[in-house]
Amino acid sequence: MGIIRASKLGFDYIKYHDDSEDPEKINAIKGVDFDVEKGQFIAVLGHNGSGKSTLAKHINALLVPTRGTMYVDGVNTSEEEELWKVRQKAGMVFQNPDNQIIGTVVEEDVGFGPENLGVETEDIWHRVDDALAKVGMLGFRDRSPNRLSGGQKQRVAIASVVAMHPECIVLDEPTAMLDPNGRREVLECVRELNQKEGITVILITHYMEEVVFADNVIVMDRGQIVMRGTPRAIFSRVDELKHYGLAVPQVTELACELKQSGVDLPDGILTIDELVEALC
Amino acid sequence: MLIELKDVSYTYGKDTVYEVNALNHINLGIDEGEFIGIIGHTGSGKSTLIQHLNGLIKPTSGQILFDGSDIWEDGYNLRELRTHVGLVFQYPENQLFETDVITDVMFGPKNKGLSKDQCEERAKEALKQVGIPENFYKVSPFDLSGGQKRRVAMAGVLAMDPQVLILDEPTAGLDPAGRDEILGQIKYLHDKRGITIILVSHSMEDVAVYAKRLLVINDGRIAFDGSPKQVFTHYRELEQMGLAAPQVTYIMHRLHEKGLTVDLTATTVEEARRSILLALSMKKSGGTEEGGGSPWVK
Numbered sequence: 407m408g409i410i411r412a413s414k415l416g417f418d419y420i421k422y423h424d425d426s427e428d429p430e431k432i433n434a435i436k437g438v439d440f441d442v443e444k445g446q447f448i449a450v451l452g453h454n455g456s457g458k459s460t461l462a463k464h465i466n467a468l469l470v471p472t473r474g475t476m477y478v479d480g481v482n483t484s485e486e487e488e489l490w491k492v493r494q495k496a497g498m499v500f501q502n503p504d505n506q507i508i509g510t511v512v513e514e515d516v517g518f519g520p521e522n523l524g525v526e527t528e529d530i531w532h533r534v535d536d537a538l539a540k541v542g543m544l545g546f547r548d549r550s551p552n553r554l555s556g557g558q559k560q561r562v563a564i565a566s567v568v569a570m571h572p573e574c575i576v577l578d579e580p581t582a583m584l585d586p587n588g589r590r591e592v593l594e595c596v597r598e599l600n601q602k603e604g605i606t607v608i609l610i611t612h613y614m615e616e617v618v619f620a621d622n623v624i625v626m627d628r629g630q631i632v633m634r635g636t637p638r639a640i641f642s643r644v645d646e647l648k649h650y651g652l653a654v655p656q657v658t659e660l661a662c663e664l665k666q667s668g669v670d671l672p673d674g675i676l677t678i679d680e681l682v683e684a685l686c
Numbered sequence: 687m688l689i690e691l692k693d694v695s696y697t698y699g700k701d702t703v704y705e706v707n708a709l710n711h712i713n714l715g716i717d718e719g720e721f722i723g724i725i726g727h728t729g730s731g732k733s734t735l736i737q738h739l740n741g742l743i744k745p746t747s748g749q750i751l752f753d754g755s756d757i758w759e760d761g762y763n764l765r766e767l768r769t770h771v772g773l774v775f776q777y778p779e780n781q782l783f784e785t786d787v788i789t790d791v792m793f794g795p796k797n798k799g800l801s802k803d804q805c806e807e808r809a810k811e812a813l814k815q816v817g818i819p820e821n822f823y824k825v826s827p828f829d830l831s832g833g834q835k836r837r838v839a840m841a842g843v844l845a846m847d848p849q850v851l852i853l854d855e856p857t858a859g860l861d862p863a864g865r866d867e868i869l870g871q872i873k874y875l876h877d878k879r880g881i882t883i884i885l886v887s888h889s890m891e892d893v894a895v896y897a898k899r900l901l902v903i904n905d906g907r908i909a910f911d912g913s914p915k916q917v918f919t920h921y922r923e924l925e926q927m928g929l930a931a932p933q934v935t936y937i938m939h940r941l942h943e944k945g946l947t948v949d950l951t952a953t954t955v956e957e958a959r960r961s962i963l964l965a966l967s968m969k970k971s972g973g974t975e976e977g978g979g980s981p982w983v984k
């Protein structure tokens with residue numbers, strides 16, 4: 407049984423209008439089945455408004471299903487008394503590096519989560535050290551978060567989640583506001599947590615390059631999952647991706663164009679190494 | 687010259703313990719009709735710089751001229767300046783405040799003193815340009831997805847029909863189709879309507895394709911100012927500044943190391959394609975350019 411298991415999950419946002427009796431329903435998720443094995447790295451792609459964030463918020467019970475079910479590590483997220491258990495198992499990191507950090511000092515920020523869980527003071531410090539080390543920010547523990555770069559702020563946000571000892575981290579466009587260096591830092595950090603610590607990762611992104619190292623990719627369209635597969639399989643289906651408003655990494659695009667111009671190249675080239683290898 | 691910055695410096699929290707020197711002695715001239723890209727590491731001062739251009743931030747020292755007039759002189763009409771110089775903020779949620787999408791987009795033209803019908807017409811046109819369909823007009827801006835909010839914020843500025851359009855990371859959070867659509871729209875406004883564009887971006891690929899002139903900001907100073915091609919030849923120095931070159935530039939360098947004589951200054955997929963095809967055909971025909979009558983090269 408997978409660590410995250412959504413079955414026939416449907417979700418409606420409900421809006422009440424002054425001028426009418428019946429509330430309006432916005433059907434954002436339409437019968438999604440989604441099963442993630444422990445330790446996997448899953449990337450989620452999809453056009454604006456396709457339902458990625460809505461689905462992600464179900465994983466740590468910020469939202470609960472209108473229809474169907476969501477289980478996280480065997481816990482049904484719809485059961486209110488299990489809320490904190492779910493929040494501890496699955497942490498979230500968002501897009502804006504500036505409004506996720508609440509502490510005035512880095513270590514304080516990372517300690518908030520465990521403190522809220524009722525962890526003993528001594529153990530909190532232990533967890534803070536450990537989490538900061540895992541994201542490569544131990545040297546910044548006494549710093550004020552305002553003085554950090556965007557990539558560093560996001561790594562602190564990730565450390566705050568890691569300090570809760572989660573099974574799973576959901577990252578909703580964590581690199582959208584970062585420079586190339588920050589983007590690389592955050593991705594390396596996330597990959598390492600996945601590979602070394604075995605933490606399950608769900609990464610939502612609009613950058614196709616970031617998906618290349620995922621175990622599996624899912625593509626959403628208007629509230630449904632419309633494609634699933636390995637990055638290589640997904641990025642070989644260029645026309646379908648375009649149809650869903652998506653694209654392929656720049657290397658893959660170049661390889662495709664060269665191929666169309668008659669150069670003999672294999673399908674689904676994903677990295678610079680692969681292209682160089684195939685051409686020289 | 688349309689906009690001129692003379693020795694502009696800016697310090698946040700001046701004379702407090704939180705003092706941050708965000709800009710240091712910036713000198714910069716912007717001509718009418720330019721398409722300028724601005725790149726720089728997070729916290730380098732890009733957002734601070736562009737907020738000076740429409741008078742949202744007053745320089746700690748130095749001068750800002752628009753059309754030759756000092757915008758901080760007594761009696762200067764900053765409100766009017768802001769209708770000429772439109773700014774789309776980095777975080778669109780900071781820009782949306784009305785009860786529904788269409789009212790939000792009508793706000794700018796209303797401030798310009800246009801009639802209700804004219805405002806509505808402008809707003810609809812702008813929403814169409816950013817790909818927001820009619821069924822969203824009555825939705826609250828706060829109930830939109832991240833990318834939808836960004837599109838609406840941009841429509842709000844477009845509806846004012848500005849002379850200069852400044853966009854702070856307009857494609858962050860947009861899906862690839864939306865990214866192409868918005869950048870295409872910006873290019874159209876520049877090419878066909880002559881609007882001056884200033885585009886802040888963390889996407890090296892995007893500025894390489896669209897900008898004619900590229901500014902690199904590093905720790906509050908201008909580190910490079912030139913065409914994207916010129917600037918990206920300094921990619922090793924850019925990496926030191928937390929930046930990079932477009933992915934194709936790295937591909938070209940790798941191919942070159944392997945002995946394929948490709949153009950190292952290629953920064954777009956199209957340039958790379960042509961150059962690689964040419965190099966492959968030369969290699970096949972034994973290295974002379976004349977012998978390269980390959981069917982591949984269009």
Ligand SMILES: Nc1ncnc2c1ncn2[C@@H]1O[C@H](COP(=O)(O)OP(=O)(O)OP(=O)(O)O)[C@@H](O)[C@H]1O
Pocket residue numbers: 419420432434452453454455456457458459460461828829830831832833834859861
């Ligand atoms: N609070 C809300 N109230 C009502 N509708 C909402 C709300 N949040 C999102 N929606 C709608 O639900 C749908 C899915 O939104 P969601 O935020 O999940 O999309 P997304 O895939 O994350 O998009 P993006 O790539 O732009 O972040 C959209 O049509 C959106 O307009």
Ligand SMILES: Nc1ncnc2c1ncn2[C@@H]1O[C@H](COP(=O)(O)OP(=O)(O)OP(=O)(O)O)[C@@H](O)[C@H]1O
Pocket residue numbers: 552553556583585698699706707708726727728729730731732733734735776
């Ligand atoms: N309101 C503020 N108060 C104090 N310091 C600030 C404020 N806004 C920005 N700063 C600081 O000023 C410097 C420049 O920030 P700015 O936002 O201009 O950078 P940027 O290049 O736009 O970064 P990013 O790529 O992350 O958007 C940074 O050190 C930042 O921390």
Ligand SMILES: [Mg+2]
Pocket residue numbers: 458459460578831832833
């Ligand atoms: Mg989202």
Ligand SMILES: [Mg+2]
Pocket residue numbers: 732733734776854
């Ligand atoms: Mg900024």
